Amino acid sequence: MSQRRIVFVIFDGFQPLDLVGPHEVFQYAAGLGGDYTCEVVAPRAGGVRSSSGLLVHAGHAVADLDPGGVDTLVVAGGQGVDHAREDTALVGWIAGAAAGARRVASVCSGVFLLAAAGLLKGRRVTTHWSREGQLTREHPEIGTDCAPIFIRDGRIWTSAGVTAGMDLALALVEDDLGRDVAHAAARELVLFLRRPGSQAQFSVAMAARQPATDPVRAAVAAVHADPGARHSIADLAAHAGLSPRHLQRRFTGEMGVPPATYVERVRVEAAQRSLAEGDEPVEAIARRHGFATAETLRRTFHRRLGVAPSDYRARFRSTASP
Incomplete structure (x- = not known):
């Protein structure tokens, strides 16, 4: 050859x-x-x-x-x-x-x-x-x-x-x-091989504003530590040590988006990685990343990315699968 x-x-x-x-x-x-x-x-x-x-x-x-x-x-x-x-x-x-x-x-x-x-x-x-x-x-x-x-x-x-x-x-x-x-x-080369082309140049954490105070910083850290955990406004407020209403106002002011929107972005990014990197069923990925059902994940993907989770996997699997 x-x-x-x-x-x-x-x-x-x-x-x-x-x-x-x-x-x-x-x-x-x-x-x-x-x-x-x-x-x-x-x-x-x-x-x-x-x-x-x-x-x-x-x-x-x-x-x-x-x-x-x-x-x-x-x-x-x-x-x-x-x-x-x-x-x-x-x-x-x-x-x-x-x-x-x-x-x-x-x-x-x-x-x-x-x-x-x-x-x-x-x-x-x-x-x-x-x-x-x-x-x-x-x-x-x-x-x-x-x-x-x-x-x-x-x-x-x-x-x-x-x-x-x-x-x-x-x-x-x-x-x-x-x-x-x-x-x-x-x-x-000690590289992370499976970073698919679809991955954003910036992760959610890099693209978003950075929290300016410790309470909001604590709430953001909790979301990234486990995207699939319960992250209602009450849960995040407990991490921040603030009342739900106070956190809602502080979080939106510092991060530029409401807490629920930020949580969804982080969960979508985590689900993208899972779809591109492995064989786990879509239903399992949905549950693990906080979407409850595959249908909820599908609707969220369509709204944010314009594709279904299965289509996303099919499109990017060739450069993203182990």
Whole structure:
């Protein structure tokens, strides 16, 4: 079997983890029997300085490397991407390499280079959350969705920033070689393998406001400690040491949503993980995460995510199952 050429594109000011993380995933997979060979290309060969100052050696310049024969093209992002996408030689090389590649991927703001190369019209893509507004304004022809950590749309794969590139690379390895090799690579790298692409760039805890006082902090901690426990306003008030009415007012003011809404968000997120990571029946997942019945879970999923729990599992199981 011929080797699969994985070609990484970098430029001055690229984010080093956008390269190093996915590169290490493919290299470990190659050591486990995967048929990968990794190359790095840049506007010029030799030292390329990353956004953090780390100097990385690019083995090839775009002017010297034939864009043909690339199996998987992976384009890094970083602070220098806005300047890089003005480099017509680089953008043209990406377009040429992508034309014949089996698949094309970007990490973080590398999606802007794919857009500049004309590869994303009509596609659904993601990028780092801080670049969502810019991508939407500059490329209305693209369906930008910065909720997931990575998205596959046909042969185009895009991911959020930094560590999400490793999740993307593991999904690519699994797509090629199966779960066992991807799991072994993740284990060697001490990574959490089963973070599905559907997972939000921010968990509920990160996306929400942070509690400003100890009573509300105690109530929030109780919800995250056991999403499936009883979390009525009376239960949460007991954790907070406040009256139910007082907690309702304080919680909503500090967190931006009422307690019941926050509890539901945390439970949905927990149920998403369970559906994506295991074989537990939907009914059992519903009960364990506080939804009482599968029907209640189904209605909540439809309202919040637009899909049924069974459809969610079917959609994301391929990159989320043990």
